[in-house]
Amino acid sequence: xxxxxxxxxxxxxxxxxxxxxxxxxxxxxxxxxxxxxxxxxxxxxxxxxxxxxxxxxxxxxxxxxxxxxxxxxxxxxxxxxxxxxxxxxxxxxxxxxxxxxxxxxxxxxxxxxxxxxxxxxxxxxxxxxxxxxxxxxxxxxxxxxxxxxxxxxxxxxxxxxxxxxxxxxxxxxxxxxxxxxxxxxxxxxxxxxxxxxxxxxxxxxxxxxxxxxxxxxxxxxxxxxxxxxxxxxxxxxxxxxxxxxxxxxxxxxxxxxxxxxxxxxxxxxxxxxxxxxxxxxxxxxxxxxxxxxxxxxxxxxxxxxxxxxxxxxxxxxxxxxxxxxxxxxxxxxxxxxxxxxxxxxxxxxxxx
Numbered sequence: 001x002x003x004x005x006x007x008x009x010x011x012x013x014x015x016x017x018x019x020x021x022x023x024x025x026x027x028x029x030x031x032x033x034x035x036x037x038x039x040x041x042x043x044x045x046x047x048x049x050x051x052x053x054x055x056x057x058x059x060x061x062x063x064x065x066x067x068x069x070x071x072x073x074x075x076x077x078x079x080x081x082x083x084x085x086x087x088x089x090x091x092x093x094x095x096x097x098x099x100x101x102x103x104x105x106x107x108x109x110x111x112x113x114x115x116x117x118x119x120x121x122x123x124x125x126x127x128x129x130x131x132x133x134x135x136x137x138x139x140x141x142x143x144x145x146x147x148x149x150x151x152x153x154x155x156x157x158x159x160x161x162x163x164x165x166x167x168x169x170x171x172x173x174x175x176x177x178x179x180x181x182x183x184x185x186x187x188x189x190x191x192x193x194x195x196x197x198x199x200x201x202x203x204x205x206x207x208x209x210x211x212x213x214x215x216x217x218x219x220x221x222x223x224x225x226x227x228x229x230x231x232x233x234x235x236x237x238x239x240x241x242x243x244x245x246x247x248x249x250x251x252x253x254x255x256x257x258x259x260x261x262x263x264x265x266x267x268x269x270x271x272x273x274x275x276x277x278x279x280x281x282x283x284x285x286x287x288x289x290x291x292x293x294x295x296x297x298x299x300x301x302x303x304x305x306x307x308x309x310x311x312x313x314x315x316x317x318x319x320x321x322x323x324x325x326x327x328x329x330x331x332x333x334x335x336x337x338x339x340x341x342x343x344x345x346x347x348x349x350x351x352x
Contacts, residue, residue, distance in 0.1 A: 036144075036146075037144055037145065037146040038144060038192060038193055039072075039140075039141075039144050039192045042140040042141065042144070042177050042178050042188075043072045043140070043141060043177055044179060044188040044191070044192065045179070046068055046072040046126055046177070047068060047069070047070055047071070047072045048068065048069070048070055049066065049067065049068035050065055050066070050067050050068075051065065051066045051096075051216065052064075052065050052066075052214070052215045052216065053065075053066055053096075053097070053215060053216050053217075053218070054215045054216070054217045054218075055097060055098060055217075055218045055219075055220060056218070056219040056220060056221050056222070057098070057220050057221065057326075057332055057333050057334075058221065058332075058333070058334075059221060062098065062099050062102070063215065064099040064100070066096045071145055071148075072124075072126075072141060073086070073122050073123060073124055074094060074096075074100065074105075074122075074123035074124075074125065075100060075122065075123060078122065079147070080145045080146060080147045080148040081147035081148075081149070083122050083148060083150050084119045084120075084150055084151045084152070085119055085120070085121040085122065085150060085151065085152045085153075085154065085351065086121070086122045086123075086124040086150050086152075086153055086154070087104075087105050087108075087121055087122070087123060087124060087125065087154040087156060088124045088125065088129075088134050088137065088153060088154065088155050088156070089124075089125045089129070089134075089155065089156035089157065090125060090126065090127060090128055090129045090130070090133075090159065090160045091125065091127040091128065091330065092104075092125070092156065092159060092282065092329065092330060092331065093105065093123065093124075093125030093156045094123065094125030094126060094127055095123075095125065095330075095331075095336065096127070097218065097220070097330060098333060098336070100123070102333040102336060102337075103123065103336055104156070104331075104336045104339050104340050104343075105121050105122075105123040105125075106123075107336060107337050107340035107341075108121055108340045108343065108344060108347070109121050111340065111341075111344050111348075112348070112351075115348065117348070117351070119151075119351070121154070124137075125156075126177070128160065128164075129160060130157075130160040130161045130163075130164045130165055130262075131155075131157055131161055131165075131259060131262035131263065131266060132165070132262060133160075133177065134155060134157070134262075134266055135262060135265050135266060135269065136177055137177070138269045138273070140177050140178065141177065142273065149273065149274055149275070150273070150275045151275055151276065152275055152276050152277075152278060152350070152351060153270045153273075153275045153276075153277050153278070154277075154278045154279075154280065154347070155266060155277060155278065155279045155280065156280045156282060157263075157279060157280070157281070157282060157300070158281050158282035158293055158296050158297050158300070159282045159284055159293060159329055161255075161259050161262075161296055162255075162289045162292040162293035162296055163289050165255050165258055165259060166255060220326045220332065223326055223327070224323075224326050224332075227327070231285035231286050231322070231325075231328040232285060232286050232322060233283070233285045233286065233320045233321075233322055233324070233325075234286055234290075235319075235320060236315055236316045236318075239294055243291055243294055245298070248291045248292075248294065248295045249295055249298070249299070251291075252291070252292050252295040252296075255292065255295075255296070256295055256296060256299045259296050259299070259300070260299060260300070260303050263279065263300065263303060263309075264307070266279075267307070267309055276310065276350070277309065277310065278310040278311070278312065278347065278350050279300060279304060279309060279310065279311045279312070280311070280312045280314050280343060281296075281297040281300050281301065281311075281312075281313060281314055281315050282297065282314065282315070283297075283314060283315050283318055283320065283339075284325070284328060284329050285322065285325050285328040285329070286328075294315075297313075297315045301313045301316075310350050312343055312346050312347060314339065314342055314343060317342045317343075318338065318339065318342045319338070319342075320338070321334075323335070324338060324339075
């Protein structure tokens with residue numbers, strides 16, 4: 001009896017060894033362990049995402065899936081060699097809280113299509129990113145995508161820098177491109193390189209359908225109506241009356257220097273990739289960091305004029321009503337459309 005048990009155990013052991021060898025050979029041969037174009041421990045939280053939402057704006061309910069593809073861009077899969085224009089920014093670019101067609105990028109694509117423009121803009125927004133995060137994208141994201149050579153990179157910047165640039169927490173500013181937990185980052189590195197895990201994850205992403213009863217539901221009409229922190233928007237010309245420009249430029253001198261240094265670095269990195277950078281400043285409603293934001297927005301445009309960069313002064317061009325935002329920073333569909341309309345005339349000239 002013992003001999004029979006031993007034979008069975010020996011057979012199981014041999015099969016396990018052969019299975020492990022076979023599994024290892026498949027991984028080494030077809031996995032991404034030694035490839036240059038591999039995300040490794042980066043972008044784990046920004047790839048292959050599919051989250052179902054129901055949101056309400058102006059008494060209209062929108063049901064949609066927020067999708068991040070295998071290259072971490074918002075939307076369906078696309079061959080990187082076909083990506084010609086991307087828009088980089090934080091959550092105000094990503095706009096997960098509304099359907100893609102109601103986002104700034106979606107509306108700009110609609111306008112480009114109306115003019116029979118052959119190229120399409122891809123959303124490369126990552127929540128929480130400042131210009132420091134956009135710089136990190138070149139090391140940990142863009143250079144890990146094979147055949148990725150966009151013609152234009154549009155940077156929608158200002159808000160997160162005004163809020164975060166003084167922070168020492170790099171994870172806040174780079175949008176958690178890399179998991180700060182060392183053990184989880186180690187696991188992410190293995191998962192992204194494994195052919196089996198990648199296939200399972202891509203298959204799940206493609207065919208997974210969320211139970212309708214488990215949609216994430218947000219009523220932004222209710223939020224706007226009951227938000228006790230009522231904010232207002234101060235138009236561009238009025239800002240010069242509200243703020244003492246010389247004072248705020250002087251008091252924010254250090255952060256302005258950091259910000260413009262990052263802008264110069266983004267310009268250099270974009271050109272090095274063979275693309276043309278376009279910078280757009282960002283409006284927000286009145287808040288505790290409004291002075292700082294205005295100082296950055298004003299400084300960006302004057303820096304662009306000095307350096308002869310492609311820039312759009314959205315803050316100056318935008319004609320605003322206070323229902324453009326649902327929280328003072330993130331726009332409603334009405335706000336996104338107004339911003340896209342203000343950007344478009346000068347943007348299409350640059351793209352042409």
